[in-house]
Amino acid sequence: MTTYNATIALDAMGGDHGVSVVVPAAVGICRENPRVRLILVGDEAAIDAELASAGAQRSEQLVVRHASQTVAMDESPSQALRLKKDSSMRVSINLVKENEADASVSAGNTGALMATARYVLKTLPGIDRPAIITTIPSIGGYTRMLDLGANVDCSAEHLFQFAVMGSVLAEALDGIEQPRVGLLNIGEEDIKGNDQVKQAARILSTQDGLNYIGYVEADGIYSDDVDVVVCDGFVGNVALKSAEGVASIISHYMREEFRRNLFTKLAGLIAMPVIRRFRSRIDPRRYNGASLLGLRGIVLKSHGSADVYAFQRAIKTAVLEAEKAVPALIDRRLDEMLSERPDK
Amino acid sequence: MTTYNATIALDAMGGDHGVSVVVPAAVGICRENPRVRLILVGDEAAIDAELASAGAQRSEQLVVRHASQTVAMDESPSQALRLKKDSSMRVSINLVKENEADASVSAGNTGALMATARYVLKTLPGIDRPAIITTIPSIGGYTRMLDLGANVDCSAEHLFQFAVMGSVLAEALDGIEQPRVGLLNIGEEDIKGNDQVKQAARILSTQDGLNYIGYVEADGIYSDDVDVVVCDGFVGNVALKSAEGVASIISHYMREEFRRNLFTKLAGLIAMPVIRRFRSRIDPRRYNGASLLGLRGIVLKSHGSADVYAFQRAIKTAVLEAEKAVPALIDRRLDEMLSERPDK
Numbered sequence: 001m002t003t004y005n006a007t008i009a010l011d012a013m014g015g016d017h018g019v020s021v022v023v024p025a026a027v028g029i030c031r032e033n034p035r036v037r038l039i040l041v042g043d044e045a046a047i048d049a050e051l052a053s054a055g056a057q058r059s060e061q062l063v064v065r066h067a068s069q070t071v072a073m074d075e076s077p078s079q080a081l082r083l084k085k086d087s088s089m090r091v092s093i094n095l096v097k098e099n100e101a102d103a104s105v106s107a108g109n110t111g112a113l114m115a116t117a118r119y120v121l122k123t124l125p126g127i128d129r130p131a132i133i134t135t136i137p138s139i140g141g142y143t144r145m146l147d148l149g150a151n152v153d154c155s156a157e158h159l160f161q162f163a164v165m166g167s168v169l170a171e172a173l174d175g176i177e178q179p180r181v182g183l184l185n186i187g188e189e190d191i192k193g194n195d196q197v198k199q200a201a202r203i204l205s206t207q208d209g210l211n212y213i214g215y216v217e218a219d220g221i222y223s224d225d226v227d228v229v230v231c232d233g234f235v236g237n238v239a240l241k242s243a244e245g246v247a248s249i250i251s252h253y254m255r256e257e258f259r260r261n262l263f264t265k266l267a268g269l270i271a272m273p274v275i276r277r278f279r280s281r282i283d284p285r286r287y288n289g290a291s292l293l294g295l296r297g298i299v300l301k302s303h304g305s306a307d308v309y310a311f312q313r314a315i316k317t318a319v320l321e322a323e324k325a326v327p328a329l330i331d332r333r334l335d336e337m338l339s340e341r342p343d344k
Numbered sequence: 345m346t347t348y349n350a351t352i353a354l355d356a357m358g359g360d361h362g363v364s365v366v367v368p369a370a371v372g373i374c375r376e377n378p379r380v381r382l383i384l385v386g387d388e389a390a391i392d393a394e395l396a397s398a399g400a401q402r403s404e405q406l407v408v409r410h411a412s413q414t415v416a417m418d419e420s421p422s423q424a425l426r427l428k429k430d431s432s433m434r435v436s437i438n439l440v441k442e443n444e445a446d447a448s449v450s451a452g453n454t455g456a457l458m459a460t461a462r463y464v465l466k467t468l469p470g471i472d473r474p475a476i477i478t479t480i481p482s483i484g485g486y487t488r489m490l491d492l493g494a495n496v497d498c499s500a501e502h503l504f505q506f507a508v509m510g511s512v513l514a515e516a517l518d519g520i521e522q523p524r525v526g527l528l529n530i531g532e533e534d535i536k537g538n539d540q541v542k543q544a545a546r547i548l549s550t551q552d553g554l555n556y557i558g559y560v561e562a563d564g565i566y567s568d569d570v571d572v573v574v575c576d577g578f579v580g581n582v583a584l585k586s587a588e589g590v591a592s593i594i595s596h597y598m599r600e601e602f603r604r605n606l607f608t609k610l611a612g613l614i615a616m617p618v619i620r621r622f623r624s625r626i627d628p629r630r631y632n633g634a635s636l637l638g639l640r641g642i643v644l645k646s647h648g649s650a651d652v653y654a655f656q657r658a659i660k661t662a663v664l665e666a667e668k669a670v671p672a673l674i675d676r677r678l679d680e681m682l683s684e685r686p687d688k
Contacts, residue, residue, distance in 0.1 A: 193496060
């Protein structure tokens with residue numbers, strides 16, 4: 001019997017494309033990495049059909065687990081919790097709970113995923129609320145930012161917990177020794193910001209176990225000055241979506257200008273290889289896979305519209321988190337830090 | 345004696361460049377538009393020297409008013425208020441208060457400008473706090489967004505006031521008949537968002553005098569779906585700065601790719617006219633000049649690093665607001681709307 005580095009449960013029905021993306025993504029990962037085992041969770045018939053058309057079949061490495069229900073993309077979290085106990089999303093997370101999988105990945109509805117993960121797995125001791133963290137391209141490489149929408153109102157204490165979790169993740173996944181942690185604010189001066197942010201700054205600046213560098217403005221997210229940016233979910237979501245909006249009008253304008261006339265079209269043709277390289281650097285698919293942090297288990301959220309390449313990126317992050325045992329690392333670090341807190 | 349459409353007081357000492365930007369900008373505007381009168385406020389000697397080197401002089405149209413002090417870019421608002429009673433910033437706003445000018449423009453420190461404007465001019469009846477509104481490029485043209493940092497914690501009532509002010513401004517300056525007003529939120533569904541936003545949505549949806557279209561996500565700011573986006577100052581500042589950060593890494597990456605080797609440099613040379621046109625469309629200088637709304641007088645904030653072209657854009661917006669008498673329009677509209685409010 002082969003031993004695997006990690007077993008990942010995949011919600012095969014989640015996202016805009018369901019099995020037609022998740023199954024080929026899984027097949028590709030298994031071929032690429034024989035040390036990773038995947039469990040495809042969802043409608044058996046649909047999964048088997050998709051496996052067949054990908055020229056693959058069930059195996060010890062690529063397991064299928066039937067689930068009779070699917071959580072819709074617009075379903076309310078409470079409805080999903082109450083009525084969808086055999087959904088592909090819920091069963092995937094159950095597998096993590098029961099130690100049959102080391103992590104789960106879903107492209108399904110974020111609210112339902114968060115509610116289900118929290119209900120099934122529970123939060124780590126010392127964590128009030130799980131947070132969503134993602135990777136954002138920056139001048140130097142990338143920055144990690146949390147929270148991204150799970151928590152719209154956050155106290156200073158929540159922001160402190162996010163800072164610890166983000167720091168542990170950056171250390172584990174990126175190999176950065178003392179990740180630079182910044183608090184998102186609307187100015188770098190001490191007097192700026194709302195009460196929660198100011199109070200979180202006071203807590204963070206007394207923490208020896210954390211490389212807290214102070215306030216970061218939203219343009220600083222994309223700079224090379226910070227590794228982890230901490231904010232409440234409302235603000236984080238706005239920062240991220242605003243960035244997406246700008247990137248999309250920039251590419252819209254660029255397309256318009258290159259299509260203006262024969263000369264510009266020709267110039268576009270010549271510049272195409274360069275523009276393609278440039279585009280690939282800010283390709284959001286490269287950064288697909290947001291982690292739900294603070295749970296007693298690993299859960300990743302893929303973008304709903306992810307394609308095969310993007311979904312595979314999320315699986316790879318899940319594998320890495322499983323190999324590093326991120327929840328245990330967070331648990332230990334939080335424990336150390338809370339015991340050092342003069343105010344606790 | 346010439347009659348002028350508008351007289352604008354300019355804080356000649358404000359911003360990173362002071363007189364060396366403000367004076368040539370003023371000279372240019374006067375030459376271009378004989379119906380605009382400008383008052384340059386600040387250190388007389390410095391202004392006169394700058395006028396001379398621009399080949400201009402004081403005139404009926406281009407007046408100099410001495411002010412003995414300057415507010416520093418990092419000075420605290422309270423210090424500026426207490427100790428800088430003869431600053432170029434304060435004297436410019438005094439001129440508006442005393443009806444010697446129809447509007448004032450400053451590239452000085454935002455906090456000090458807001459505090460001074462509020463102290464000298466006072467807010468309009470029904471307005472608790474002034475807000476900062478700016479113009480953001482969008483697919484269809486541009487969107488206006490407020491607040492941008494003046495108010496970090498906002499109640500639903502404040503957001504309502506911002507919505508009315510933004511709507512009036514878009515109607516007056518852009519000639520849009522029923523500007524589409526959206527509330528910035530982290531989802532378009534009713535259940536999303538924090539309490540203030542949800543409550544503001546309830547107030548706005550009962551208002552006949554306002555074309556409230558519901559929630560807008562931050563990527564929607566740059567779409568063609570909305571004319572005015574309303575949010576608290578923390579969130580607005582983050583949305584704007586995040587957009588600036590992305591635009592700047594995109595241009596950084598693009599430069600890097602075009603400089604990679606001889607072929608890419610050649611391609612860049614050929615594509616240059618197209619790229620230049622494209623860049624000019626997202627040039628932030630075109631959108632320079634944020635209005636402080638809700639005061640009994642017109643005050644515009646120019647970016648601190650504005651050059652002559654950018655500062656002139658801010659002056660032109662001030663002229664337009666003066667011609668349309670924006671504060672009186674806001675006052676009237678708010679009065680009508682508050683009298684219609686079932687909850688008031």
